[in-house]
Amino acid sequence: MKIIFKIGEFSKLTLVSIRMLRYYDEVDLLKPTTINEESGYRLYDIEAIPKLKKIIFLRYLNFMTAEIKEALKDWSDNALIKLLKNKESEIETNIAIEAAKLEKINKAFLDIGEAFMDVHQNVTIKGLESQNVIVLRGILETPDTESILWQQLFDFIIKENIKLPKNYRNIAIFHDLEHKEQDVDVEVCIEVEKLNINQGPIIFRATEPLKTVASMMIYGPFSYNIKKGYFKLAEWLSAHPYYEILGASRQVLHKGPGNEENPENYMT
Known part of the structure; x- marks a missing residue:
C-alpha cells in the first residue's frame, strides 16, 4: 500500500512551501503523482522525494530552471562533476558574493558517489508525556530568527527567578500548515518545575500528552541536518503504512540548553 500525501502534508514533510511545489509543477520540474479529480488537489507519493532533493540541491546553488532540467536528464557522477565545475568557475568571478x-x-565533490542526501538515523514509535512549560509565541521574519524568542523567554526566566528542572527540555513548535520562509508562526517552550501566573505574552501551561508519535533523534549542527531528517522521516512513514497519519505536525525538542553547534535534537 502506497501512502499518498496531500500537497500541504508533503510541504511539511519536505520543508518545501506549497508555493514552490506548485511552481515546480508549472515549470515541469516536479509533477504531482496525481491530481484529485474532485478537489483539484495535487497529491504526491514517496517516489517524488529523491527528485525533489536534487532540485533543492541545484536551486540552492543558483542553477536556473532550464539548467536543472538538463541536469535531471543525466545524474551520473561525471555529468554532475562537470556541472559543478562550470558553476564553480562562474562563482569565482564574484567570490565575495558567492563564497x-x-x-x-566543494563539499558536494566529496559526497558524489556516496549517500549524499541520506541521514542514518532510526525512527522510533513512542509516547510523549505532558510537561509543564513556560511559553512564548511569535511571528518570526524568517525561520532562522528563532533565537529572538528564546532570548526573550530566557531573559524573563532569569528576571522572575523561574525554577527549571535539572535536565529540562526546550521545545519549538511550528504552527503553520506548510513550510514558510517568511512570517513563521513559532512557539518556544521551556520545561518548568511548576505552573505560574501568565504575564502578557508569557504563558504557563501543560503540553498535551501524545500517545503515539514517530520520533527521530538527530545529532550535529541543527541547520545542516534538520532538512535531511525530515526527508528520512517521510521515507519511514511511507515504508510503514500501517501507522495512520492523523496529522503532520512539527515539533523540535532540544535536550537541555544544548550547544548550537552540536546539540541533541528530537524531531517528531
Whole structure:
C-alpha cells in the first residue's frame, strides 16, 4: 500500500512551501503523482522525494530552471562533476558574493558517489508525556530568527527567578500548515518545575500528552541536518503504512540548553 500525501502534508514533510511545489509543477520540474479529480488537489507519493532533493540541491546553488532540467536528464557522477565545475568557475568571478555557495560545491565533490542526501538515523514509535512549560509565541521574519524568542523567554526566566528542572527540555513548535520562509508562526517552550501566573505574552501551561508519535533523534549542527531528517522521516512513514497519519505536525525538542553547534535534537 502506497501512502499518498496531500500537497500541504508533503510541504511539511519536505520543508518545501506549497508555493514552490506548485511552481515546480508549472515549470515541469516536479509533477504531482496525481491530481484529485474532485478537489483539484495535487497529491504526491514517496517516489517524488529523491527528485525533489536534487532540485533543492541545484536551486540552492543558483542553477536556473532550464539548467536543472538538463541536469535531471543525466545524474551520473561525471555529468554532475562537470556541472559543478562550470558553476564553480562562474562563482569565482564574484567570490565575495558567492563564497558560501562555492563552499557547498566543494563539499558536494566529496559526497558524489556516496549517500549524499541520506541521514542514518532510526525512527522510533513512542509516547510523549505532558510537561509543564513556560511559553512564548511569535511571528518570526524568517525561520532562522528563532533565537529572538528564546532570548526573550530566557531573559524573563532569569528576571522572575523561574525554577527549571535539572535536565529540562526546550521545545519549538511550528504552527503553520506548510513550510514558510517568511512570517513563521513559532512557539518556544521551556520545561518548568511548576505552573505560574501568565504575564502578557508569557504563558504557563501543560503540553498535551501524545500517545503515539514517530520520533527521530538527530545529532550535529541543527541547520545542516534538520532538512535531511525530515526527508528520512517521510521515507519511514511511507515504508510503514500501517501507522495512520492523523496529522503532520512539527515539533523540535532540544535536550537541555544544548550547544548550537552540536546539540541533541528530537524531531517528531
